[in-house]
Amino acid sequence: MISWSGRKKALMLLAFLGPTLLGILALNIYPIIYNTYISFTNRNQFHPNPDCSDTLTAILEPSCWPMFKEPSGMGQKYEIVDPFYKQYSDLLGELLTTGGLLAIARCLLIFVPLYIASKVNKYYDRQLTRSVPSIAVWLLGFVGAILFFFIFDIPQAIASLQEDSDFFIVVFRTIFFVILTIPINYIVGLVLALVLNSEHIKGRTFFRAAMVIPWAASTMFIIMSLIWQFFFRDQGTVNQILKNIGLEELTKTWLQDPLWAFAIILLVNLWFTFPFTFNIILGSLQSIPADQYEAADVDGATYWQQLINITLPLLRPTVLPAIVLSAIGAGGFQMFGTVWAITQGGPSRGAGVPGATELVMVYAYKQVFQYSAYAKAGAFAVIIFIFLFIMTLYSLRMTRITKGAYE
Amino acid sequence: MSRKPKLLTQIFQYAFLFVMLIFALYPIWFVILASGREGGRLFTLDLAGMFLPTEWTWENYQLMLSGDPYPFLTWMKNSAVVAGFTTIFCLLVATSAAFAFSRFRFYGREVGLILLLAIQAFPGVLSLVPVAQLLSAMGMYAKLQGLVIAYVMGNLVFTTWLLKGYFDTIPIEIEEAAMIDGCGPVQSFILIGLPMAKPALAVTALLAFMGGWGEFVLASVLIPAPDTSRTLMVGMYSMANNFSVPWGYFAAGSVMTIIPVILVYTYFQKYLVGGLTLGGVKG
Numbered sequence: 001m002i003s004w005s006g007r008k009k010a011l012m013l014l015a016f017l018g019p020t021l022l023g024i025l026a027l028n029i030y031p032i033i034y035n036t037y038i039s040f041t042n043r044n045q046f047h048p049n050p051d052c053s054d055t056l057t058a059i060l061e062p063s064c065w066p067m068f069k070e071p072s073g074m075g076q077k078y079e080i081v082d083p084f085y086k087q088y089s090d091l092l093g094e095l096l097t098t099g100g101l102l103a104i105a106r107c108l109l110i111f112v113p114l115y116i117a118s119k120v121n122k123y124y125d126r127q128l129t130r131s132v133p134s135i136a137v138w139l140l141g142f143v144g145a146i147l148f149f150f151i152f153d154i155p156q157a158i159a160s161l162q163e164d165s166d167f168f169i170v171v172f173r174t175i176f177f178v179i180l181t182i183p184i185n186y187i188v189g190l191v192l193a194l195v196l197n198s199e200h201i202k203g204r205t206f207f208r209a210a211m212v213i214p215w216a217a218s219t220m221f222i223i224m225s226l227i228w229q230f231f232f233r234d235q236g237t238v239n240q241i242l243k244n245i246g247l248e249e250l251t252k253t254w255l256q257d258p259l260w261a262f263a264i265i266l267l268v269n270l271w272f273t274f275p276f277t278f279n280i281i282l283g284s285l286q287s288i289p290a291d292q293y294e295a296a297d298v299d300g301a302t303y304w305q306q307l308i309n310i311t312l313p314l315l316r317p318t319v320l321p322a323i324v325l326s327a328i329g330a331g332g333f334q335m336f337g338t339v340w341a342i343t344q345g346g347p348s349r350g351a352g353v354p355g356a357t358e359l360v361m362v363y364a365y366k367q368v369f370q371y372s373a374y375a376k377a378g379a380f381a382v383i384i385f386i387f388l389f390i391m392t393l394y395s396l397r398m399t400r401i402t403k404g405a406y407e
Numbered sequence: 408m409s410r411k412p413k414l415l416t417q418i419f420q421y422a423f424l425f426v427m428l429i430f431a432l433y434p435i436w437f438v439i440l441a442s443g444r445e446g447g448r449l450f451t452l453d454l455a456g457m458f459l460p461t462e463w464t465w466e467n468y469q470l471m472l473s474g475d476p477y478p479f480l481t482w483m484k485n486s487a488v489v490a491g492f493t494t495i496f497c498l499l500v501a502t503s504a505a506f507a508f509s510r511f512r513f514y515g516r517e518v519g520l521i522l523l524l525a526i527q528a529f530p531g532v533l534s535l536v537p538v539a540q541l542l543s544a545m546g547m548y549a550k551l552q553g554l555v556i557a558y559v560m561g562n563l564v565f566t567t568w569l570l571k572g573y574f575d576t577i578p579i580e581i582e583e584a585a586m587i588d589g590c591g592p593v594q595s596f597i598l599i600g601l602p603m604a605k606p607a608l609a610v611t612a613l614l615a616f617m618g619g620w621g622e623f624v625l626a627s628v629l630i631p632a633p634d635t636s637r638t639l640m641v642g643m644y645s646m647a648n649n650f651s652v653p654w655g656y657f658a659a660g661s662v663m664t665i666i667p668v669i670l671v672y673t674y675f676q677k678y679l680v681g682g683l684t685l686g687g688v689k690g
Contacts, residue, residue, distance in 0.1 A: 012592055013513055020504035020563050026541065027560035028526045031534030062544030192427055195420045200412070207424055209673055214431050216665075216672030219621040222640050223661050226647045227434055230654065237437065241457055271430065303412075328528070336532055337623055341644070365532045369628075374536065381533035388528035396521060 117141025
């Protein structure tokens with residue numbers, strides 16, 4: 001290992017790391033600090049301008065810096081609000097009252113049966129013989145969760161949280177989106193990989209090559225999203241096909257229907273992501289040694305037994321990190337571009353209420369660029385960031401993606 | 408798994424593959440069909456015209472390439488310039504950092520690497536305002552240089568991690584041998600590390616270029632106007648986001664944008680899948 005020390009080492013490190021650190025400071029850390037600061041102020045369309053006589057503002061606002069000094073505009077100057085956490089309490093609304101906390105607690109209760117199921121399974125795993133198959137335990141857990149869902153009237157709890165806060169509407173909707181889109185994408189990818197991994201299928205190379213095409217096109221998601229939008233327009237492809245085959249009564253303005261708009265977003269997201277999930281799963285399928293299956297064949301295991309007891313457990317180490325990363329990434333929780341191109345968050349449900357497909361990032365974008373509600377969006381960003389930060393650290397720990405860093 | 412499945416299973420498998428094939432390819436096929444028709448006629452098609460090229464004209468392509476009313480070639484040049492410079496600077500900056508993270512031992516290395524990833528969790532949409540303010544204070548707002556700076560910095564974490572993962576897989580013994588012969592860290596980086604990391608550099612370059620070529624959100628905010636300094640994605644979006652849009656023109660532009668990328672991806676498919684699962688990004 002390279003072993004010098006003192007000033008020479010520090011200089012060398014600076015030369016190697018300096019540019020990267022500078023970039024990260026400017027584009028990753030500075031926006032976080034800036035947004036946090038703005039979230040404590042009242043910056044909005046009525047108070048858009050910085051007050052350079054304020055020390056903190058003068059440090060954080062580029063237009064206040066001496067070398068870039070600009071004459072400030074005519075608008076009112078923004079300042080720190082009183083109390084400083086006003087934006088947060090506005091956003092979170094009813095959450096910090098007793099009723100809100102109770103509603104959250106009720107929502108969390110439905111995870112208790114699932115947690116117990118996983119613990120019971122771990123207990124059985126340590127035994128030499130399993131008296132109960134793991135699927136049965138999970139099934140019981142799910143049944144318990146569904147029972148809890150009705151016993152504690154979760155829909156009512158969610159509704160009470162959403163009553164006067166946009167925040168919970170968009171967050172719950174986004175979580176709902178992630179819960180639907182990730183399993184759909186990975187199950188389609190898994191089935192496709194399983195089919196294309198079996199040797200008797202003819203033209204496997206062709207199919208594999210064809211499935212990469214949406215992946216390539218997904219780098220230009222905005223164009224492809226617009227084409228998908230064209231399919232579902234009033235005079236779009238879907239309606240025309242329906243008309244041509246004599247099903248005119250089925251035609252509708254798809255993107256004006258909240259449920260259909262949501263389903264279309266799920267479909268387009270599937271189109272963009274299934275090649276990636278398919279390739280990841282196929283790669284890891286091919287790394288499973290064949291003798292495992294030969295041994296299972298000798299023991300007389302059926303295809304489904306092999307799938308559940310060999311294939312899926314061996315896929316887990318590769319696929320789990322990918323699932324977690326896509327759930328918190330741009331194809332899941334941070335979904336923006338596709339929705340923006342197809343529905344712009346609509347169809348609208350009335351003035352001031354988030355539209356039917358308005359996921360968190362779309363909501364934040366609209367707050368900044370349509371309503372100039374910088375402070376509100378800042379508080380929103382900080383809350384989402386804390387959540388995503390914890391999720392990222394947790395997923396890194398869980399998946400040991402950073403194993404290399406500790407060696 | 409080598410047993411031949413039953414006939415019924417096979418039928419289901421081929422049916423599933425067929426459906427997925429249509430699902431995967433139809434949007435692209437539709438764009439190609441649409442690019443060969445006059446704009447208005449897309450709305451009055453018969454069933455066969457939805458799936459087969461029943462008529463073909465090059466008019467849309469000619470109009471898009473003529474630069475009037477849409478400066479398509481200028482958009483394309485802008486995108487190519489931005490993506491090209493992004494790739495070059497990204498590699499220049501990130502390889503040295505990745506090499507340092509992989510080879511040097513210093514205080515805060517582990518924490519730094521993890522924090523880099525966790526900081527990325529900040530929603531990108533919301534850092535647009537500070538970034539735009541920073542760039543406009545530096546006089547780079549609404550200029551392609553500013554966009555390159557923003558892209559390079561935005562790509563750094565991902566690129567650093569990808570390359571660091573690859574450097575970790577290169578045996579250090581070669582560098583140790585070189586060091587005994589009197590090779591310093593800079594020399595061992597340039598003479599040994601870089602040449603050995605060529606495959607990873609190629610993948611990273613491809614991803615950075617594609618990222619810059621297809622990026623939309625930053626480009627739309629940082630370069631709002633005029634029409635001629637827009638990038639391809641923003642230009643195409645502005646074209647389609649209009650209710651009287653001539654879809655034939657849009658489709659012709661899309662084909663010219665997408666087909667090269669598809670060819671490149673198909674060609675590099677093996678390396679891309681391998682490159683993404685190299686080293687650190689794998690579990």
